[in-house]
Structure formats: structure tokens, C-alpha cells
Amino acid sequence: MDQLLALRVFVRIAESGAFSKAADAMNIPRPTVTKLVQDLERHLGTRLLQRTTRRVSVTPEGAAYYERARRLIEDLAEMDELAAQTRAQARGRLRVDVGSILANMILIPALPDFRARHPELHVDLGVSDRHIDLISEGVDCVIRGGELADNTLVARRIADLDWVTCASPVYLKARGVPKHPSELTARAHGPADRARVPGHAIAGYFSSLTGRAFPLEFHRGDERLQIAGEAVMAVNESTAHLSTLLSGAGLGQTFRFAATPHLQTGALRTVLDDWTRPRHPLHVVYPASRHLSAKLRLFVDWVAEVFAPFDDRPPR
Structure with a gap:
């Protein structure tokens, strides 16, 4: 044996x-x-x-x-x-998990640089927006967004991402440009009329974990609004959500870095620009129970370097 x-x-x-x-x-x-x-x-x-x-x-x-x-x-x-440590190159294999839009627009385009620096260190990249269990699935680290509730994990904050509310020009021509978030929800036609006037069509994003759609969030001064609206189409994957916005199916919120190329070409337009949404924190996360190996430390440091240009936090 x-x-x-x-x-x-x-x-x-x-x-x-x-x-x-x-x-x-x-x-x-x-x-x-x-x-x-x-x-x-x-x-x-x-x-x-x-x-x-x-x-x-x-x-x-x-x-x-x-x-x-x-x-x-x-x-x-x-x-x-x-x-x-006496060898010139780090060796081995890392299993990493990352959300779809972060993988496709940021991490994968940068991976050739990592391979050039560490040709004997191989990365197996799991790409999805699904919440995973690092321990049971044998994953070395994940790049995860949002606030972290699991205190058994070690997290290194690598960026905060801005949001934009946007839609395609085709959609806005058909449905109009909203001036206030309240216009996104259906509303009563009149006091004595039970009929509802449709609000804007929402291109929604729903949680893979709960199956529930996330509301749109709007902050302005002391005002705080959450809008569910009429989700005519909802997906649970971030790249597909961007495609839904580009298709003209509805209006929604996505990361500014993801929308920027399409805003520059005119394929998307921002709306409600005087309203904001709290930035989305990003972390590299790994289990506290696992030894932070040299190869994992190299990868975490490199990821922090890669995501630094996308960090929307004000300079300190």
C-alpha cells in the first residue's frame, strides 16, 4: 500500500x-x-x-x-x-474558480503573462457564477464578489467595482429614457383604476443559490431605493446578463468595466446617471485550514496586480 x-x-x-x-x-x-x-x-x-x-x-x-x-x-x-526554493521556477497545479465576466474580460486575457512568468505552474480555471464550496470541491482559491460571511475563509481584497445602469439604444428608443428609478416599476393608472401601467422591462440577474432575482439598487444622497420591476428575462450568469442588455431585451445594472467597451461604441447607453449603487467588493479567497503554499501565494499576488487597474476605489 x-x-x-x-x-x-x-x-x-x-x-x-x-x-x-x-x-x-x-x-x-x-x-x-x-x-x-x-x-x-x-x-x-x-x-x-x-x-x-x-x-x-x-x-x-x-x-x-x-x-x-x-x-x-x-x-x-x-x-x-x-x-x-533553490529551483528557478515554481511548479505544480492550482485549481481556481472565478465568475464568468471576470474570467472572460480580465483574468483569461492576462493568463498568458502568468504562464510566461511561471511556465511550470499550471492553472485549472473553473468559470461560472455558481457559489462553490472550496473544501469539498478541492479548489485552492476563488475570486469572489460581495461581502464575505464565512469566517473560516481567508480573503484578500483586490478591487471594488462600480456599477452602471444601462440599456441598448434600440430599447431606449422603444420604451423611453427613465428620469427617476420609480419609473422602472409598474404603477396604477389612477385612483379608481386598478389597471397597471407597465414600467420598464428589466433584464434581471438571479442567484444560482436561491433562484431569486437581485433587485436594482439606487442611491442618491440620503435616498435608498431597491427596484424589482418587471423582469422580462433573467439569467444567472454575468456574461449572459451583459448579452441580454446588448440584445435590447431590457434595462439593467452591470459592472462599469464590462459595459465600457459597449458604451464607447454606442451599443449601450447609461441612464439615471445621478443615481449610484454601492461598489462591489472583490476578494481572492482561500480556506484558512489550508497552508498558503508558495505557488498559491504567487498566484494571489499576481491576481492582485491584474485587478489593480479595474479598482474603482479612490486613490489613498
Whole structure:
């Protein structure tokens, strides 16, 4: 039995809750994963994992063994890194996850520069707006927007992004240019009339986690408005949302950096410019329980450099 490999497999199963996820993450055949765990349990003379039809969980003995095994693997990784510092190039593979529009417009165009600097360091990039669990999915770090509620994660703030409210000229010609956010919602025609006058069509964005659409936000002085409006079309992916705005389907809010090329060509126009929305914070996030390896540190520092030109925070 390759005990070190068996330890790595056991740790990954304990974190992901599934033999199949461990096999996929480590690129090992599933029967091999099963045999390694069986051999490890036979070697130790105790059951480490409790298997059910729905999930795999650690036994009390497995929980204690997991903590020691995880620390051992982290120590081995640190030993390898210290020994490798004499080498000219960082080596290995990183699994990174990032939202669609950030990947397509910022990160992917810059990746050749990272590869040129570190040709032996490979990046597996997961691209989606889906909220992921870093531990269970074996991800080294994510670039994540919004406020962070999980205090088990370490976050480095890399930018704050401005929003714009915009629509295509075709849409604005057909529906008119709103002068106030209240015009975006349907409203009663008159006191005695129950009929509703349609507001503007909203190109909406809904959460992959909850399935609910995010409202548009408008701030001006002490005024704070949230507008749901009539979402004639809603998507849960940021690049598709920009395409929806460009198609003329409706009016919505997107990041200024994403809209800027289309504002310059006239494919989009901003509206309600005297209203703002709070900037969207961006972080590079990784699990606090994991050792910040040299290769991950290199990537995090590089990402901060790449996103710096897109940071809309005022200079300090």
C-alpha cells in the first residue's frame, strides 16, 4: 500500500464527503480510491469512514485521524516548497474558480503573462457564477464578489467595482429614457383604476443559490431605493446578463468595466446617471485550514496586480 497516497485520498474524501469527488479531484480511478481506503483501514485496524447511500462521513476515529493526516500532508508540502526554493521556477497545479465576466474580460486575457512568468505552474480555471464550496470541491482559491460571511475563509481584497445602469439604444428608443428609478416599476393608472401601467422591462440577474432575482439598487444622497420591476428575462450568469442588455431585451445594472467597451461604441447607453449603487467588493479567497503554499501565494499576488487597474476605489 502507498500509505502517503492513501492518506491524501482519505483527507480528500473526508473534506468532500464522497469517494467519487475525491477520485475526480485527484484524477485517480474510483476503484483505486476505494481500495486505498480499505487498505488503510485494514492497516490501522479501525473504520475511518461511515458509508451510506447518500453520503460518506468520518467516524470518531476517522475525525481524529483526519486532523493528524491533514497536518502531516501540509507539513510535507511545506518541506517540498522549502527544498524547491533553490529551483528557478515554481511548479505544480492550482485549481481556481472565478465568475464568468471576470474570467472572460480580465483574468483569461492576462493568463498568458502568468504562464510566461511561471511556465511550470499550471492553472485549472473553473468559470461560472455558481457559489462553490472550496473544501469539498478541492479548489485552492476563488475570486469572489460581495461581502464575505464565512469566517473560516481567508480573503484578500483586490478591487471594488462600480456599477452602471444601462440599456441598448434600440430599447431606449422603444420604451423611453427613465428620469427617476420609480419609473422602472409598474404603477396604477389612477385612483379608481386598478389597471397597471407597465414600467420598464428589466433584464434581471438571479442567484444560482436561491433562484431569486437581485433587485436594482439606487442611491442618491440620503435616498435608498431597491427596484424589482418587471423582469422580462433573467439569467444567472454575468456574461449572459451583459448579452441580454446588448440584445435590447431590457434595462439593467452591470459592472462599469464590462459595459465600457459597449458604451464607447454606442451599443449601450447609461441612464439615471445621478443615481449610484454601492461598489462591489472583490476578494481572492482561500480556506484558512489550508497552508498558503508558495505557488498559491504567487498566484494571489499576481491576481492582485491584474485587478489593480479595474479598482474603482479612490486613490489613498
